[in-house]
Amino acid sequence: MERTEIRERLRALYPALASLDDARFDRLLGEAHVLEVPAGAVLFDEESPCQAFPLLVDGTIRVSKLGSNGRELQLYRVVPGEACIVTSSCLLGQVAYNARGVAETPIVAVALPQPVFSRLLSEHQPFRDYVFGLFAERIAELMQLVEAVAFQRLDQRLATLLLGKGRVIHVTHQALADELGSVREIVSRLLKTFAEQGLVSLGREQIEIVDPARLRQIAQPA
Numbered sequence: 001m002e003r004t005e006i007r008e009r010l011r012a013l014y015p016a017l018a019s020l021d022d023a024r025f026d027r028l029l030g031e032a033h034v035l036e037v038p039a040g041a042v043l044f045d046e047e048s049p050c051q052a053f054p055l056l057v058d059g060t061i062r063v064s065k066l067g068s069n070g071r072e073l074q075l076y077r078v079v080p081g082e083a084c085i086v087t088s089s090c091l092l093g094q095v096a097y098n099a100r101g102v103a104e105t106p107i108v109a110v111a112l113p114q115p116v117f118s119r120l121l122s123e124h125q126p127f128r129d130y131v132f133g134l135f136a137e138r139i140a141e142l143m144q145l146v147e148a149v150a151f152q153r154l155d156q157r158l159a160t161l162l163l164g165k166g167r168v169i170h171v172t173h174q175a176l177a178d179e180l181g182s183v184r185e186i187v188s189r190l191l192k193t194f195a196e197q198g199l200v201s202l203g204r205e206q207i208e209i210v211d212p213a214r215l216r217q218i219a220q221p222a
Contacts, residue, residue: 001108009057013081016130033111043101050090050097052111056080059107065099073181085138091117158190159219169207
């Protein structure tokens with residue numbers, strides 16, 4: 001992706017930066033690094049140093065937590081126009097990462113080195129408001145995740161997840177298990193039960209929702 005295109009996309013995706021005058025914006029880009037990363041690449045991992053704040057221009061980042069038993073729980077995804085609060089908190093606290101970030105698709109990002117991030121945070125209120133506003137949104141999402149993991153049955157959570165992905169879903173059972181913080185065998189067993197009940201139709205890396213009304217009843221029991 002050409003630098004001119006990256007510049008224009010940054011202004012469009014991040015209004016907090018669009019308010020910078022041209023000179024300050026050019027200085028920001030001059031101090032930043034453009035990253036182009038293939039799908040599947042690990043962008044950061046637990047205990048790795050946190051050195052830059054990525055502004056995502058293209059692609060999707062999946063942020064997850066890995067348990068001692070090897071199970072993985074998805075915390076959230078980052079798409080263009082958003083930022084990673086794990087990275088923000090690690091930069092602010094000057095601590096290592098406590099989660100893993102993986103490029104779910106090929107990504108293009110502009111990485112602001114820690115000194116540039118800190119200066120922008122202290123000098124530019126719109127950017128500061130953006131970062132802390134995002135904290136509030138993400139924390140609310142994470143609280144919903146904690147509530148779901150702690151208090152909802154896995155079949156409820158699976159039904160809710162499926163309903164949020166459209167009528168025909170192209171996904172592996174392992175990917176669903178990762179999002180739910182479960183294991184593939186249990187998710188496959190639940191999907192087979194859903195299929196036997198006529199709720200879904202299963203294919204190779206594909207799930208079609210056949211009876212969304214009954215699936216919603218499972219997701220939100222009376």
